[in-house]
Amino acid sequence: NAGVMQNPRHLVRRRGQEARLRCSPMKGHSHVYWYRQLPEEGLKFMVYLQKENIIDESGMPKERFSAEFPKEGPSILRIQQVVRGDSAAYFCASSPSPYYGYTFGSGTRLTVV
């Protein structure tokens, strides 16, 4: 079992560009979560998805951010028109049930220059 796979590990974008972060959950896990961690801060929930459905996006900024988990393929977190304040580590996690602990991927570190 390969675990939760995130790519890319590091992503550098210029202000105004788009960032696409990908996450493949563990085999058998249908619940996917995205968290953001700013430097020297804690993990902040962004969005919770199941296949083809957004269950909870209460932590997602209303503009420029979107997430999907299609029937086939990985979950995608998309950030349009990136700004310096978007620089952070973005972690994806998956679980077989919302009552279980999560398994995290190794994260994507986004740097906006």
Place this chain on the structure above:
Amino acid sequence: RKEVEQDPGPFNVPEGATVAFNCTYSNSASQSFFWYRQDCRKEPKLLMSVYSSGNEDGRFTAQLNRASQYISLLIRDSKLSDSATYLCVVNLANAGGTSYGKLTFGQGTILTVHP
């Protein structure tokens, strides 16, 4: 009041010491509780789940007090490799006990074990 609150530390202890971390949570209907560990610039990793009866895994003991909405983690005989940030994690629920479906993380407690 924060949903999950931890003493951020840092805790600096010598090898072999016993150290305890505490955590409080705001939602009395919460059902699932965990301790995660995060090393610098790495992903969080599940350390242990926390059960009502308390549970132990080697040098680590977790306790849950539902009445006080309080969770603790005790580390005995600290090792240098225990140095990390320890995250208290709660699966918050509504008044009916239905999970919101997401884990809420505390800010983390930094532990440094020195020789």
